[in-house]
Amino acid sequence: MSQRAEIEAWYRKMEEFAEEMKRSVGIPAIIDPRTGATMWYDQRELKLRYTLSIERVKRFFEALGEGKVLATRCGETIMFPPQADCPGGGEAEWVEMPPEGELITWTVINVKPYTFSHYDDYVVGVARMANGVNVLAWIRSREAASLRPGMKVRLKVVRREPEGYLTYELEPE
């Protein structure tokens, strides 16, 4: 069973219990099996989905469609993730990130957040790119046990499935 299926099954169990309690005692009570404590099973469920403003860094997302990963630059300083304004004043300019980098560190996400629970375990790493700027991303299809610090990686635009949107990943060479 995937983590998502396990979680959904658990929610169903809680809901069924609360429904049964509403029928029998009139309130959505949940009894903790360990302590016997009574809890109220919330009858208001919040759906939380943000709309994030990307207007001023839209160029970044357009460039993904051209197969490029962009950063921004203020004088000598390259900023990734890109930001529209220079902290010291003025507007930043767009530059392309080099695809070559070296892996610094990584982890395997075994226990996933709820909204990532439909994926298999995934590897997240940080690489230092040829321009000296770090990129954090998933590391594509590689046994984590074979990864080493200093290993060469390439920054690539990929389509994230099953959602089907463009993003970037690091691929070991």
Add this chain to the structure above:
Amino acid sequence: MRKVAIVGTGHSRFGVRYEVSLAELAHEAVREAIREAGVEAKEIELSVVGNAGGWSSEPLPAVVVNEYSGLSGKATYRVEAACATGSAAIKAAHDAIAAGEADVALVVGVEKMNESPTPTVVEFIGRAGNYFWEFENFGLTFPGYYALYATSYMFTYNAKEEDLCEVAVKNHYYASMNPKAHFPRKISVEDCMRSRYVAWPIKLLDSSPITDGAAAVVLASEEVARKLTDSPVWIEAIGAASDTSNISRRSTYLSLPAAREASARAYRKANIDPSAPAKALDLAEVHDCFTIAEVLAYEDLGFARRGEGYKLVKEGQTYAGGLIPVNLSGGLKAKGHPIGATGVSMAVEIVRQLLGKVEEGRRATVRHGRGLAHNVGGTGHYAYVTIYSLSRPR
């Protein structure tokens, strides 16, 4: 600036506290702290509530807690600095008293994490990096963030997972003597090594649990503290610092620069030699949300040289009687880590240690009359190093 002392402490039992609401839980600590301080509710001018929230239902915890404990009407606000919320709340109250804005202030740290199911809590904490660039696309979790440090540390210094587990063994050992701890039981290195990975190389028993709990302190100005008690514990120094939101923008994964900076600032204020701080302290409570975090803390605080932190615990130097006893409470690891309460819990523990009021077996020997709290928020986003002392600061 005026001097500020702790004159009362309160601490709930930490654990899965399904039998109490957020306000009831906070009240356990508030009641105890106010009683210990010997003040009346009407003397409290400011109530600062530390709570991270999200996983719990009350969006305005400060007024909920105040109403329940009979403190409505006071100046109040909620403070949030991720896992360093409690220390930030203490700093806010400290600063108000130091500036002469109040004479008596209550600081309450409370967190009811188990109001949401575990996957939701994992999600909320995972979002506590940079939301869009780290979470939305790459689904990091909190153990995942600290695992980035652990991987880098292990490869650079040739430390093993077993070495990190030594921290868990020590902290569970001390938690076994702390009746307020979430997990008051001993574990072995083998138990730790056998526990499942949550974010390789971090395992379940390398990790602090999802905990409900509350802690409170009453702070007073020097004039009021002298009237209330013969044994005030002074806030000698607070060093605070911060770092980038994106973990990718950090220059190193072998240290938390904010924690290094916060300790340098605190040592400077307290006139502690940064090359040998352990010689000026009786104990430290450090932010061991994961075992690697305690090892980094040893190095960031200057208890061990770079790359040698993991050896310190192996050699027993952070047990009572060693170079510097660390987390005699059981730490976040085994006492538990109710996010907003943790920094306040550290303060309560250090005050009680300095006054010799903790259980035998986990008591530090008090020679210098000084203890240190190292409280980190996020993945090194916020850092607070607070030094508590039996002697009035200069």
